[in-house]
Amino acid sequence: MDIKSNHAAPVLTDPVPINKPRLGIYSSLLAYSPSGAAFSSSLYLTIPRKKPGKLDDVRSSSWLDTMKSSSPPRKKLTKDFSIDVATNDADVTYRNWMLKYPSALTSFEQITNYAKEKKIVLFLDYDGTLSPIVDDPDCAFMSNSMRSAVKNVAKYFPTAIISGRRRDKVNEFIGLTELYYAGSHGMDIMGPVKNSVADDHPNCIRSADKQGKAVNLFQPASEFLPMIDEVFRSLVENTRGIKGAKVENNKFCASVHYRKVDEKVIVASWTTVAEIVHDILKDYPRLRLTHGRKVLEIRPVINWDKGKAVEFILESLGLSNCDDVLPIYVGDDRTDEDAFKMLREGNQGYGILVSSMPKESNAFYSLRDPSEVMEFLKSLVRWKKLSAL
Numbered sequence: 001m002d003i004k005s006n007h008a009a010p011v012l013t014d015p016v017p018i019n020k021p022r023l024g025i026y027s028s029l030l031a032y033s034p035s036g037a038a039f040s041s042s043l044y045l046t047i048p049r050k051k052p053g054k055l056d057d058v059r060s061s062s063w064l065d066t067m068k069s070s071s072p073p074r075k076k077l078t079k080d081f082s083i084d085v086a087t088n089d090a091d092v093t094y095r096n097w098m099l100k101y102p103s104a105l106t107s108f109e110q111i112t113n114y115a116k117e118k119k120i121v122l123f124l125d126y127d128g129t130l131s132p133i134v135d136d137p138d139c140a141f142m143s144n145s146m147r148s149a150v151k152n153v154a155k156y157f158p159t160a161i162i163s164g165r166r167r168d169k170v171n172e173f174i175g176l177t178e179l180y181y182a183g184s185h186g187m188d189i190m191g192p193v194k195n196s197v198a199d200d201h202p203n204c205i206r207s208a209d210k211q212g213k214a215v216n217l218f219q220p221a222s223e224f225l226p227m228i229d230e231v232f233r234s235l236v237e238n239t240r241g242i243k244g245a246k247v248e249n250n251k252f253c254a255s256v257h258y259r260k261v262d263e264k265v266i267v268a269s270w271t272t273v274a275e276i277v278h279d280i281l282k283d284y285p286r287l288r289l290t291h292g293r294k295v296l297e298i299r300p301v302i303n304w305d306k307g308k309a310v311e312f313i314l315e316s317l318g319l320s321n322c323d324d325v326l327p328i329y330v331g332d333d334r335t336d337e338d339a340f341k342m343l344r345e346g347n348q349g350y351g352i353l354v355s356s357m358p359k360e361s362n363a364f365y366s367l368r369d370p371s372e373v374m375e376f377l378k379s380l381v382r383w384k385k386l387s388a389l
C-alpha cells in the first residue's frame with residue numbers, strides 16, 4: 001500500500017512492497033542514559049534535550065509566537081461590511097487550502113473506494129474533534145448526538161480515543177465502554193488483551209477495566225509520575241497570582257492553560273506564564289515542553305507520542321503490518337500531527353485534520369469542525385451498512 005505524497009490527490013494505491021517493518025515500537029524506544037539518572041527504563045530519547053534558554057529568550061523567542069499562534073481565533077458573527085469582505089477573503093483562502101487538504105466528506109467516495117475489502121480502524125482525538133473548544137477545560141462536554149455517533153461507529157469499526165487528557169477524565173467525558181482509550185498523549189493506554197507481541201512489552205501490565213474485563217495497561221512513562229506530580233504542584237503554586245491561568249494534571253503530563261489569561265495585557269500576561277513554565281522546566285532536564293491550543297504542556301522526554309500510541313494499539317489488536325487494514329486518525333491539534341506523520345510516512349492510512357483555518361499538516365484530508373466529524377462518522381456507518389447488503 002502506498003499513500004502518494006501528492007497532496008492535491010491523496011490516493012492510496014495498493015500494493016507496494018514495504019521493505020521495513022511498519023511498526024518499530026520496540027526498536028524505537030531508544031535508550032537515553034542521562035548521567036546520574038535514577039531511571040532504568042529504556043524509553044528515553046537518544047537526542048539530548050535542549051536546555052531551556054534564558055528568560056530573555058522566553059520573552060523574545062518563538063515561545064510567545066507559538067503561544068500566539070497555537071489556536072485559531074473563533075469566528076465572530078457580524079453584519080459589519082468590512083468584516084464581511086475579510087470573511088470572504090478568509091473563505092477563499094480556506095477553499096484554496098482545501099485543494100491540498102480536501103474535505104473528507106466531499107472525498108468520502110474516494111476514501112471508501114480505497115477502504116473496500118479493508119478493515120477500517122478509527123482513532124479519534126477528543127478536544128476540538130469530538131467536543132468543541134471551550135474556555136473551561138473542565139466543561140468540554142461532548143453532545144449526546146456526538147456520543148451516539150461514536151457509539152454507532154464503534155459497532156462497525158474498532159475505535160480508539162487518543163487524547164492529551166488523563167485517561168480517566170476523557171473516559172468519563174465520553175462514557176462509552178466499547179472504545180479503547182489512550183490518555184496523556186498516548187502515554188497511558190488501556191487496550192485489549194489479544195495475545196499479541198504488545199502483551200509482552202516490559203511496560204505493559206495485565207489489568208482489569210471498570211467492568212472487570214481483562215485489559216492491557218501500557219504506561220511507558222510510569223517512572224515519571226512523581227516528577228510530573230511535583231511539577232504540577234509547583235505550577236499550581238506559581239501561577240496562583242495569574243488571573244485566568246489554569247493548571248491541569250494530565251497524569252503523565254502537566255498542562256498550563258492560558259486561554260483565559262487577560263488578552264488586553266496579552267504579551268505581559270502570557271510572558272509571565274511562559275516565564276513560570278520556563279523557570280520550572282529548567283530544573284527538570286528529563287522533561288520537555290510542547291504547545292497545544294492555548295496550552296503549554298510539560299511531559300517526559302521519551303520517544304513516545306500519539307503516533308506511537310496508534311502503532312501500539314494496532315499491534316495490540318493484531319492489526320499491524322496488514323495490507324488489509326486502513327487506520328483513519330481524526331484530530332485537530334499539533335500533537336495529532338505525530339499520528340498523521342506516522343500514517344503518512346508508513347504508507348499506512350489517512351490522517352484527517354479538523355480545522356476551520358488553513359494550516360500546514362501531515363494529514364491527507366480535512367474536516368471543518370466537530371459537527372463535520374460527526375457527519376463523517378455517520379457516513380461511515382451508512383456506508384458500512386449499505387455495503388453489507
Ligand SMILES: O=P(O)(O)OC[C@H]1O[C@H](O[C@H]2O[C@H](CO)[C@@H](O)[C@H](O)[C@H]2O)[C@H](O)[C@@H](O)[C@@H]1O
Pocket residue numbers: 125126127128132133134135136137138140162163164165166248250255257259292293294295333335
Ligand atoms: O488531545 P486532545 O483530546 O485534543 O486534548 C488536548 C488538550 O485538550 C484540552 O485543552 C484544549 O481544550 C480545552 C477545552 O475546549 C480548551 O479550554 C483548551 O484551551 C485547549 O487547549 C485539555 O484541557 C488538555 O489537557 C489537553 O491536553
